[in-house]
Amino acid sequence: MAARDPRHLFHRSGLRTALALLILWEVIGQLDLVAGGALPAPSAILMRLWIDGADYPRHVLATLYASAAGFVIGNLAGVLAGVIFALSPAMLRLFRGVNIAVFALPPIAIAPILALTLSGMAPRITLAALGVYFVTMSATVIGLSQADSRATDLIRAYGGNRRQQLRLVSFRGALPSILAGLRIAAPNAVLGAILAEFGGGGRWGLGAYLLGSLGRGEPERLWGIGLIATAIAGLSYAGFALLAGRLIGASRAVTMNAALPDAPTEKEHPLLAVALRAGMIALPFALWWMFIWGTGVPALIAKTPLGVVDYLFFSPASASARSRLLEAMGQTLPVTALGMVAGLGFAFLLAISSRLFPRAIRAFMPVALVTQTMPLVALTPLLVLVLGRGMSLTLWVTISVTFFPAFVTLAQGIALVPRSAQDVPRAYGASAWTEMRLVTIPASLPYLFAATRLTVPRALLGVMIAEWLATGKGLGNLLNQSRGFMDYGMIWTVAAVSVLLSVVFYQLVVVAERRVLRRLGMQTAE
Template identity: 35%
Template sequence: MTAIATRRWVFPANAVSVAAVLIGIVVLWDVVSRTILAGQYVLAGPVDIVARLWTDAPLYGRALEITLYEAALGFLFGNTAAIVLAAFVALIPASERTVQGLALVVFCLPLVATGPVLRVLFGPGDGPQITLAALAVYYTTFVPLVVGLRAIPDSWSDLVASYGRGRWQTLITVRARASVPYLVAGLKVAAPAAVLGAMVGEFTGAERGMGVLVIQAIRSLDVEATWAIATLATAASIAAYLLAVLAGRLLSPGSPPMLFSARPADAAQSFARRFSVGVLAILGTTVLILAIWQGAMAWFDLSPFFAKRPGDIFAYLVTAPNAVAHRAEVFGALGETLAVTIPGYFAGLAVGVLMACLFELFPLARQTMTPIAIALRSVPIITTAPLLIMAFGRGAAGLVVIVAVMTFFPTLVACAEGLRRVPGQVTDFFDSFAAGRVRTLFLARLPAMLPAFFAAARIAVPTAVLAATVAEWLSTGTGIGNLMALTYSTSAYNILWSCVVVLTFVSVIGYALVAIVERLVLLSFAPEQVAR
């Protein structure tokens, strides 16, 4: 007699508590909107949001379709570029400094200032939206993917080499498999970023899309419409995020490998040699960037009136008769922006790490808070910035909160993934000594998390600058973001381009400082991640 086993679907034990928490948050949200914040034009309740979405469903549906189309193409193009660049770096390690430098500079370009230039190049079509979506996502995938392509033991690459295979075979048979979790982590961050990039592109002069509706809602102080658009964009971003999660589960290669790598032989090389190599790489990358800048302007035959060349910016800030006043204006505004960007950046990193550790220690907290965390990051900043400024005021507090929210989610995703990168043999070893979750976290998981954390910290530098400048552009009337908005509206392109150059330079310097700390730490904890 043959027994036939029937698989029964078991309702998760903690699903009820998770649902209860989420329902409680929605109820509290509706109560606050109708009592404490009623009539203050800050918060719309869930009932009002649903009613607006139902009433204007055809309008929002068409706009959402357009924005998702632009975001999807940008997501595809940006991530394809990231994969190609990361593979190129893995095949030719000597190119890493140059490729990283070029990719970083492009990623650090302020989207709110790049949009108008792209609008002139592409015209009224969807080219700027797709391009900005691609620019918003490619680097968030490129950085963790490079980390993942290095995350193999030296013995594995030596084994492939012993069979007479080169770097290409090592890449497609070993490194690609090891990099899948890191690629998925990058895609999780890139999914909502693509929606943000597309909406920023629509904000800079498009004729249709969610970004256009946001502008109309903000200008008319229509809080319900603003929150309805934000909710719709958030739902779309969360759906894209969940698709990335599903792809990660389908492509997961299983338990990560054991990495017992020795300190690289070049780690002991003289400081003078490392310093000279670094300086030469910076100089070479700078010359290449300036050449591309000058050549692109000539290739597209852009008018010098709005498309400034490197020489124009140098003259404006250095050799012009009023150069001192010009520098005072630009760097004064920059100081205001950095005063809120730096604390928001560190606050976002700290909250991201702490929440990732909390998720690891308490799985129920992870299942309950992850949807909230995704929602906070998925709401496009051009919709939340005015509302947060209304709630926290036009001072530093509102800007710090905005920067922290934008910085926190990439850190949370990367660190949560890094904490799970501990090989099963290591956790089994701790379990055999009855070590608790806390001891395992501090002695095993946190060291394994460090490469992912520093990758997120590097990405968060330009992200924090973007968050601050977008908020200033839209709402606060202070900082270098507001200065760019004023100069764009008055066609003062010398100041606009000077702000772009200065912001990009500051982002690169911040990124380089994080990279220096990363190298010093990883030489001891994850030497396989240190570029040879």
């Protein structure tokens, strides 16, 4: 009997799951079973979309323009930077502080600052570009660093230079990893544009439309806006997933690369090591100063690093500022850590299950895609209607926005493990789980650590958005209050503290990654 096409099975299982969920949703909505109508029926949402149809074109076009422009700019910068960093470890170390700071910047905190310092569509495009840069840059560095050293040795043996090795081997081998990064980056660009709109970036855009609709008590409209935003992000994700599916087969290795990374031929000069470390720390602050100087922001709004220090420790209100900041951090950090661990654990189990139970995971994917592609700022008000404003809301938001990027990265690493390596333990009678434990999981460890790095700032962002829009606690609420009181010192302080917290967690992951992978004789991506 002929084997059935796996894509056909995916379509059938996905359609069945989606249809079952829609029928269940319709019944729940018609009977008002969730919070007295907080979850309206799909038919009611579609009716509201039809009534509001004339409102959407300009909002959708504004969001599409900003997210597309930011996506292109951010990804071009990310791929170019990734190539440079893969070729020059010194440049990677020098710009590590900048890269982590860009990745860890809370969009909520900088959206109002960008709206005040830049004009037109620039705040939205900038925030969208910042949202995709680090993901694509990391994927490029990981892909290039995991290139098959045997193929590069062959090119070198025939007289090929470094550029030819990069073009013929490294970049082709990195293509699956880059495409996986683009899949994650596409919804991030939409989220960045909507957050900029939500933070005061103009009249038109889905974020501005959502902000204007929050106080009207119309769940159907909120769900309609959220679903339109989800459709935009989902289609962008699906487009790059389809592209990856068509190209990844030609780039997948057929055997394991048993060669160890090249050992450094020269010991680094101590002065160079000190200079690189000092530059890594100083460069983000230098760029901070340059941004304020280049935009000509008034001193009332702009806060330099020294201005933030003065605000926290030397100004007349510094004691009150420190007290409010520490109280907010005490509320935010435990929930962030819990949500990050839960999201990463769920992603790990899901990635393993995608190999062990592929049909069950294909049936679950429609739900997972909705949680990923629905922009966070659109998802949170809808969850408030269903879950209320307690801890369960914050954890749900945090887990939903952290697990899927981690799952995509982990699943990509598992998919790239050569089938021939997996067949060896099976030939000796090992079970699927034993093969997974002995071969697949160790071979995909670089992707596990990359997924962990991805979850750190997203967990903090998810908690802060839930606090900002719903719970009235923590750093997100402090930021919201500071915007209302025009307390720009606290706005810049919350942004700086959020970055520092993400950097600390990120560096802990990097240290653990280096120790584990070096012990196993594998190459680190950072």
